[in-house]
Amino acid sequence: MDLRDRAARVCLEDAFDAVLGIVPWGAAFGGPRLVARVDGAAGMVPLLATAGTAEGLRAARSHIDRHLALCLGAEPLRPAWEWTEAGRWVGCSRPAPGWSRGRAWLLLALADAAVFLDDGSYAQVAREMLGRDRGMTGDLVPSADMTPYQTHFSAGKLMHQGPVDTSAAAIEAVALLKLAATVTASEAEGLRGRATTILRHLVTAHLTAPGAGRPPGMLLHGCYDLDQGIAVRHELVWGDFFLALGLALVTGLVDADDV
Template identity: 50%
Template sequence: MTTPSSWAGRALADVLDRAAVTRAETGDRFPLYADPDTGRWTTTGRGAWTGGFWAGLLWLRARHTGGAQDRAAASACTARLAEWVEADTATRGLILWYGTALADADTGARELRTRAAKAALAALDPELGLVPWGSAFGGPRLLARADGVPGMVALLAAGGPQGARAAASHLHRHLDLCLGGGGRVVPAREFTAEAGWQACEEPASGWSRGGAWLLLAVADALHRPEVARRAPERLAAVAERLADAWTRPGTPLVPLADEAQPAGPLDTSAAAIAAVALLKLACVPGCRAAQYAYRAAAILERLVGEHLTRGMLLDGCYDAGQGVAVRHELIWGDFFLALGLSALTGLVGIRDV
């Protein structure tokens, strides 16, 4: 593997140049996934659960270029996330943390994050010990899902001492529910008064992003003393267990989107998420820093070398089971690739995002 400086900077510039093209194409709408042949985006009006990643990518571009126009575009995009503050969804963590975390001294973003932290704290179900998945996207409301943890822990922790306690509760309750026996991740469980918590059929246990999202949440929590001090030994052990799925010998750098489909599509977005999580872990005292940093760089270099075309991170899989966007550019894949590359090049401090 070559040194990161020889390829990461060029790749980062390509991804952020692509973001400028995307911004011109999508206007005030939010990109979701793009066709691998044409590069044309499917967009949403409100951003769905991915809107914060588009705002975050624009903030990375603004930091990269230092341009007032880029900063204004990022600020305006972040402001459009405000309607999600009161939405009933645990993905407010993904939307409102990652959409504001890179905003530096932007007053609007800071105020939005403060409002979001208060709303997230108010949404904590004290009996269940977590912020439920919610009803914003339809389906059962009382779910615990792996993708409802990253971002939400940081968002809750931003709410002061009470928020830190809520963040720890939200995190550990999800770990209780999402970590099955034999090292398997159970991506989602539903609660009913009659049966308690039961595993959901979808997403299934072989879902690529389930373990990646949990690893990211745990790695982030280990950088927040107000959260980590509530069970540091457990978090360290869970981090090692989840990281092992990405670092053990013979493990593919880019996973299958669904382990149940051995001939099915890959998911580069899961790999990018895991790479960022491993970079975070590499900065935690007592962790296997050299191993995690090396593996993260190897994943990022593979993504750049084999899956990045004209700034588009291809071979991301939105939904393998439904056959939706199975080899596409995904906006969160772009974001996490850019974030990982930004950490390797020194553009950002990975602990802070």
């Protein structure tokens, strides 16, 4: 708890950019510092919100609102934007639109905002996302690249070409379970049902079993970076984490309000 509180204060006091309205992605991994990436939205919203100050709540709201305006302002969803010297946001080439985890991370950020900011408008945006793209994401595990160029239809069913991304499915399952805590009972039932179906499929179809020649419990078929061909059919640490968290949520070992 003390570590979380200190991290929240540092992010709020030293990293939050009041002009851009976000905590920038940063340059630790290389590249420009002033970047807004959808995978930097989910965890930062609850962190800022739990700083214990009105400023923290305002920063958390600003952070998610800026990412929504950028990422959902383009079609398909554009997961990364850079603030240029010319004083405007420009879409980054990587990760590109159609990135499998872009949608999942944004759903999780919306769930975090709905829970930690106690604001139903974020759950409504998530509902609209889920309703709008249901046709492209009907499969339990999405393609690593969801652009139209990587998919085709056969006998009326969407068929993927290339690797899938189990880590995106695990993130989505957690997002749905957290969203379920913020909506009506009838809506929650549908969200939990979809999340449970995803988790069951991951465990039965993509998890290593005892005696299979590999350590049990590995979530396989995650795709880290399809564009560069890096770890395109692998176990990924965040895939394992969100699968474990999803199972803990659905079995009641942890509560959605606590994560």
